Each structure stands twice: as C-alpha cells, then as structure tokens.
Amino acid sequence: MSRIYLDNAATTKVDEKVLEKMLPFFAENFGNPSSIYSYGREVKAMIEAARKSVANLLGANPGEIFFTSGGTESSNMIMRRCVNDLGVKHIITSPLEHHCVLHTAEDIEHLGRIKKHLVDVKPNGDVDLEHLEKMFQELKNEKVLVSLMHGNNEIGNLLDLKTVGELTKKYGAYFHSDTVQTVGHFKFNLHEMPMDFITGSAHKFHGPKGIGIVYVSDRVKMKPFVAGGGQERNMRAGTENVTGIIGFAKALEMAYENFEADKKYIADLKFYLKNKLQNEFEGVIFNGNSATENSMYTVLSVGFPKTQQTEMLLYTLDMEGICVSGGSACSSGAEAGSHVIQGIYKGMANQSTIRFSFSKYNTKDELDKVIDVLHQKIGTAVNA
Ligand SMILES: Cc1ncc(COP(=O)(O)O)c(C=O)c1O
Structure with missing residues (x-):
C-alpha cells in the first residue's frame, strides 16, 4: 500500500x-x-x-x-x-x-x-x-x-x-x-x-x-x-x-x-483540503487560525464532531496508509488530548482532532484520496 x-x-x-x-x-x-x-x-x-x-x-x-x-x-x-x-x-x-x-x-x-x-x-x-x-x-x-x-x-x-x-x-x-x-x-x-x-x-x-x-x-x-x-x-x-x-x-x-513558489504551492494544497472538508462534511471545524490566511501555510487543524467513527480516526487513517497526527506528534501514538487544543477551548474541547501538515512533496491527488477515505470511513456527513 x-x-x-x-x-x-x-x-x-x-x-x-x-x-x-x-x-x-x-x-x-x-x-x-x-x-x-x-x-x-x-x-x-x-x-x-x-x-x-x-x-x-x-x-x-x-x-x-x-x-x-x-x-x-x-x-x-x-x-x-x-x-x-x-x-x-x-x-x-x-x-x-x-x-x-x-x-x-x-x-x-x-x-x-x-x-x-x-x-x-x-x-x-x-x-x-x-x-x-x-x-x-x-x-x-x-x-x-x-x-x-x-x-x-x-x-x-x-x-x-x-x-x-x-x-x-x-x-x-x-x-x-x-x-x-x-x-x-x-x-x-x-x-x-x-x-x-x-x-x-x-x-x-x-x-x-x-x-x-x-x-x-x-x-x-x-x-x-x-x-x-x-x-x-x-x-x-x-x-x-x-x-x-x-x-x-x-x-x-x-x-x-524557490520560497515564494513553494509557499504558494503548499498554501494551495492546504486551502484545497480545507474547502473540501468544509463543503463535504457537516460539523467540521478548524482550530485556531489554521483555516485563515493569517496562519502558517503548512498546517491545517481540523476538529471532527465526536462520533463512534471519528473517535478512532487517527488509527483508521493509519490503517489506510494516511499519516497525520492528532495534534502534535504524540510520543505514544495515543491521543492523550493535546494541551494546545484543550488550551484554546479551556479544557472543553469535544472533537476528534486531526492535524494535516503539508510539504512541497504532497499533491492534490493525495488529498483527493484522503477525502475518499474519510467518506468511506465516516460517511458523507457527520452531524454536529
Ligand atoms: C514548535 C516546536 N518547537 C520545538 C520543537 C522541537 O524541535 P526538535 O525536534 O528539533 O527538538 C518542535 C518539534 O516538534 C516544534 O514543533
């Protein structure tokens, strides 16, 4: 795979x-x-x-x-x-x-x-x-x-x-x-x-x-x-x-x-994924400023509403060969709950967090595959 x-x-x-x-x-x-x-x-x-x-x-x-x-x-x-x-x-x-x-x-x-x-x-x-x-x-x-x-x-x-x-x-x-x-x-x-x-x-x-x-x-x-x-x-x-x-x-x-060209390429990837997630999945939110232009063009932090399907999302994606993290790279592989996500929601975060972070080696085809897998695993819509 x-x-x-x-x-x-x-x-x-x-x-x-x-x-x-x-x-x-x-x-x-x-x-x-x-x-x-x-x-x-x-x-x-x-x-x-x-x-x-x-x-x-x-x-x-x-x-x-x-x-x-x-x-x-x-x-x-x-x-x-x-x-x-x-x-x-x-x-x-x-x-x-x-x-x-x-x-x-x-x-x-x-x-x-x-x-x-x-x-x-x-x-x-x-x-x-x-x-x-x-x-x-x-x-x-x-x-x-x-x-x-x-x-x-x-x-x-x-x-x-x-x-x-x-x-x-x-x-x-x-x-x-x-x-x-x-x-x-x-x-x-x-x-x-x-x-x-x-x-x-x-x-x-x-x-x-x-x-x-x-x-x-x-x-x-x-x-x-x-x-x-x-x-x-x-x-x-x-x-x-x-x-x-x-x-x-x-x-x-x-x-x-090739700083400017690489930056534009990576930012395009990020906003391509952001728009797809926003348009095709209900109840998805973006954490911090990550979905705005006023943020690092390399990072998109996504909160999926907690359901049975999204609870294990990190592992589900891993099984499909998709490497993402639940916040920062967690040392144990377990999603202990990120201090950053809990920090911005004052300990009240109730979401399955996936951090997508991009490089010049990623492609839109890869992002399309991620979207396909998400549809297969969590349905066409997750309810807020
Ligand atoms: C914001 C930030 N600071 C520090 C570090 C640690 O850097 P290093 O892996 O070089 O020790 C990282 C890496 O995860 C990071 O993202």
Whole structure:
C-alpha cells in the first residue's frame, strides 16, 4: 500500500540534494574539525561556510549562530542561561507553547529560580497582547524573559514578532521565540527584528534530524551552554555534528531558493483540503487560525464532531496508509488530548482532532484520496 504523508510539522523527509551534500562527510571528509592537519581544517572550513550561509539567509551575523542538536536543546539552553547569566527572575510564556519551552520553564520554577507566568490566549489561539502588557507593568523593575513561539505547531497561529518584540524592549525584557516551525518556512531578517533569541531545527524543512541552531543576538552576552571544549566558539562543547551542520545549511538554502513558489504551492494544497472538508462534511471545524490566511501555510487543524467513527480516526487513517497526527506528534501514538487544543477551548474541547501538515512533496491527488477515505470511513456527513 502506498502511503500518504501529511505530518510535515512533525518531521519532513530529507531532500535528496541535502543527502547528497551530506554523504561525503561520513566517510571521505571524516576529519575532526578541531584537528590541526588538513582533514580537520577542511571540515572546519566547511562548518564555518555553513554557519555563514545560515547567517546570511536569516539576516544575522555568523557569530550569532550556534549549532545545537535541535529546537529542544536550543530553547532549553536559552531559558536556562538567561536565568543563570542574565539574572532573569520571571519567565512569561503561554499555555500553547511546545513542551520544550513549557516544561523547561516549569523545571526552572521547581528549582526555585524563577516564577513562571502564563499569558492569556484568546479563543482563536492568539496571544492576548493587552494581558501581556499588563503583566509587564506588574513586573516593572524585574528581569523578565518572554518566550513565545512564532508559529504554533498544532494550530498554525502566527505571533506578530515585531509587535511583541517592541513591547518586550519597551519594558526592558529579553525576547526568545521558538521559531522551529517557521525557520525555512518564513523569511527572517534578524538584523531588523527585535528578538534576542530564536531557534531552528533542520528536520522541519527537509534537513536531517538531530541538528538545529540557536540565534543569540550580539546584544546579549552569555556564558557557555555546554562546558568542556572549545567548539562553537567555546559556547557548546563537544565534537560537532558535521554531517548535520552541512545538511542544515543545504536544507535552509533550498528552503529559500524557490520560497515564494513553494509557499504558494503548499498554501494551495492546504486551502484545497480545507474547502473540501468544509463543503463535504457537516460539523467540521478548524482550530485556531489554521483555516485563515493569517496562519502558517503548512498546517491545517481540523476538529471532527465526536462520533463512534471519528473517535478512532487517527488509527483508521493509519490503517489506510494516511499519516497525520492528532495534534502534535504524540510520543505514544495515543491521543492523550493535546494541551494546545484543550488550551484554546479551556479544557472543553469535544472533537476528534486531526492535524494535516503539508510539504512541497504532497499533491492534490493525495488529498483527493484522503477525502475518499474519510467518506468511506465516516460517511458523507457527520452531524454536529
Ligand atoms: C514548535 C516546536 N518547537 C520545538 C520543537 C522541537 O524541535 P526538535 O525536534 O528539533 O527538538 C518542535 C518539534 O516538534 C516544534 O514543533
């Protein structure tokens, strides 16, 4: 059975050209970048070229880009270093963040180092900026880190980085944004954007898994994230993931090469599916802003009314070779109930949630097949 992969917000397949670029670094160019002889020097030069390319594509200086193992590590590092090195005593975040931010904030709070504050979110999943400003006013004279994601991985909502960044600057706070879902899918010019820290992960844009970046603005001075070696200009010790770094840079380059055309193609797919679902199934709703133009063009979060047929929809679709998720990629495969969906409906969500997320490798034919399968499995109409 051929499979249809519509879970590109969980991960994407590595582009063949990315793989091609990585392969020589496994066996031919295998030197340790810290070695002083030619094998090492050659690899070191490639790492620095990769860093420069990534920095150029994101509008940053090479010195502001550090390679890490991915988005989770990057956010952990930033939040923990802000508390350790910059005197941060309060972290403002939202209930809809990825667990790499939420659980890190909780952990630091349990250690007794900070107080965590959750900003309100509106019924559509947008951050309530008036509440955010009120929180800043209440925390006047305190050192605050704001950590709010750019693109929500489950409902596709986009944060207005400029507005939030300017607000954080007005109150002298640091601003970290988990941009894992948007690096490679959104154009950044970090020199002109008011963020102190962002994160990125190659496997979200057709690069390899286990490699990411953290951007630390030149304005901020931090101590090493990982001690024990001089790699990453002393900031993250440990022999570099060379193949990953090469893959990250190539994948990012490709992501921005045909950016507008790819974006339009993917957005067309999303709205094609949205219209079909809306027109052919009763009672279907779309979560957050995902069905609007003001959202990530890669994500569509659909709520089917709960019936016997829709309750097991994830498994039913899986049996038919259709790979989607029930919210975020859940580690157990069980739909435990997404904190994001429950967060926007204040714990009252009563739906079978399916997150469809698209890439340039999907086709309308695949979406037609998904619609056919849905008709077969849940009928022509599901009643609200
Ligand atoms: C919004 C968001 N942040 C962070 C992560 C974690 O990234 P990584 O898999 O690189 O650790 C993900 C991946 O699922 C994500 O979607």
